Structure formats: C-alpha cells, structure tokens
Amino acid sequence: MTLLDLIYPRRCPVCNEVRPFGESGACPACLEALSFVSQPACMGCGKELKGGGSYPFGGEEYCPDCLRHKRSFSGGIALLNYNEAARKVMAGLKYKNRREYADFLAAEMTKRRGRQILRLGADVLVPVPVHKKRRRERGYNQAELLAKGLSKRLSIPVRRLLIRTENTQAQKELGYEARQRNEERAFSAADCEGIRRALLVDDIYTTGATAESCTRALLSAGVGQVFLLNMAVGVRRD
Numbered sequence: 001m002t003l004l005d006l007i008y009p010r011r012c013p014v015c016n017e018v019r020p021f022g023e024s025g026a027c028p029a030c031l032e033a034l035s036f037v038s039q040p041a042c043m044g045c046g047k048e049l050k051g052g053g054s055y056p057f058g059g060e061e062y063c064p065d066c067l068r069h070k071r072s073f074s075g076g077i078a079l080l081n082y083n084e085a086a087r088k089v090m091a092g093l094k095y096k097n098r099r100e101y102a103d104f105l106a107a108e109m110t111k112r113r114g115r116q117i118l119r120l121g122a123d124v125l126v127p128v129p130v131h132k133k134r135r136r137e138r139g140y141n142q143a144e145l146l147a148k149g150l151s152k153r154l155s156i157p158v159r160r161l162l163i164r165t166e167n168t169q170a171q172k173e174l175g176y177e178a179r180q181r182n183e184e185r186a187f188s189a190a191d192c193e194g195i196r197r198a199l200l201v202d203d204i205y206t207t208g209a210t211a212e213s214c215t216r217a218l219l220s221a222g223v224g225q226v227f228l229l230n231m232a233v234g235v236r237r238d
Contacts, residue, residue, distance in 0.1 A: 013101040033085035046076030072215040076228035106149025124159040128202040147201040189221035196224040205230040
C-alpha cells in the first residue's frame with residue numbers, strides 16, 4: 001500500500017467501483033462474471049473449445065477457425081472469453097486510460113497460466129505495436145503495458161521487435177478476409193537472429209489476422225517460433 005493508493009484508490013476493472021482499502025483486482029461478483037478460458041482449448045489460438053472439444057464434425061483439438069486457416073504461429077494461450085464483463089475491462093484499458101487494468105490482467109494471467117507460459121521456454125515477450133499516431137493520441141500501447149506486467153512476474157524480457165508501418169482501419173467491424181487484407185503489410189520486424197521462441201502479447205484475439213501478420217514478420221526476421229498470449233478471445237464474425 002502506498003500514498004498513491006490513498007489518493008487514487010483501486011477500482012474494480014469490471015464495474016469501476018472503488019475497492020475496499022488495501023484490496024485490489026476485481027470485486028467478488030465481477031470476478032465471478034468474468035469467464036476464464038478452460039480446457040480443452042484450441043491448440044492453435046488457445047480459444048476454449050465448446051462442448052469439451054466435441055464439435056458436430058468431431059472431437060477436434062483445433063477450433064473451426066484454426067482448422068479453416070493455416071496458422072504461422074505455433075500455439076496460443078488465452079485468459080478470458082470475451083463476454084460483457086471482459087469487454088468492460090478491455091474498453092477501460094484501451095480507451096479510457098485505465099492503465100492499471102493491465103496489471104490486473106497480467107496478475108490473473110500469471111496466476112492461472114504462469115506455469116504453462118514458463119514451460120514454453122520463451123526468450124522474449126513481444127507486444128503487438130500500435131501505430132505512432134494512435135500511440136500519441138492514447139498516450140500508451142496497452143499490449144506493451146500487458147507485456148511489462150507479465151515480464152515483472154515471469155522474468156521474461158520485453159523486446160519491442162515489431163513496428164506498425166501502416167495506420168490500418170479499425171478491425172472490430174471487419175470479417176476475416178477483410179481483416180487479413182487490412183493487416184497484411186501493416187508490420188515489420190527488427191533483426192531477430194538468435195531468438196528461438198517469442199511470445200506475442202496482445203489484448204484481444206478475434207480472427208487472428210493481426211497475430212498472423214505479426215507472426216509472419218517475426219519469422220521472416222529470424223525468430224524460430226511464435227506463440228500467442230492474449231488476454232481475451234472473441235467470437236469470429238465473417
């Protein structure tokens with residue numbers, strides 16, 4: 001507890017109500033409202049497999065999206081299913097300057113997925129970048145805040161290896177093919193020679209278009225393998 005906690009008390013990242021003195025994170029009711037990804041999960045993107053992995057077409061180890069589209073990344077770990085409670089957390093972090101929500105998400109990811117992450121033996125955490133114009137407007141990159149929070153807890157260094165070269169159209173209203181075209185040439189990577197395994201950190205995964213574009217840039221620059229760390233996974237819209 002610090003003087004700043006007295007001046008700026010911690011708030012629940014879901015309902016935004018002030019937490020009792022000395023407490024942080026989500027309040028009990030809101031924590032219950034968050035839907036944490038459970039197993040089995042897709043071996044590609046990390047999305048929870050509905051019905052225990054028993055889709056109508058068979059008990060697959062991959063979600064329909066990853067079966068339909070060849071992925072360049074080697075796997076993924078996700079924390080939350082993107083429901084209404086998760087939407088509030090992500091909106092606060094991304095659009096309302098609630099930077100402290102990144103610490104909550106990093107803490108939950110470490111608590112629930114930390115051992116799984118460490119087993120990957122990654123060399124670096126790589127945040128998905130935002131375009132410099134958006135960074136100036138927002139004042140920060142939420143993926144970088146998340147990566148730094150994870151780095152502090154897991155002792156994996158953060159490297160800003162990616163650059164967003166184009167300020168692309170907002171993705172949330174686009175389907176997969178439009179997203180892929182939108183992101184196709186949006187990223188470049190610094191020389192990554194010697195990096196065997198990288199963890200690509202982002203806030204929300206929906207179609208995988210951004211993750212795919214970032215992964216291709218990293219692999220082209222010399223990274224051996226790329227795995228995803230996403231705070232929330234959404235449902236694809238065609």
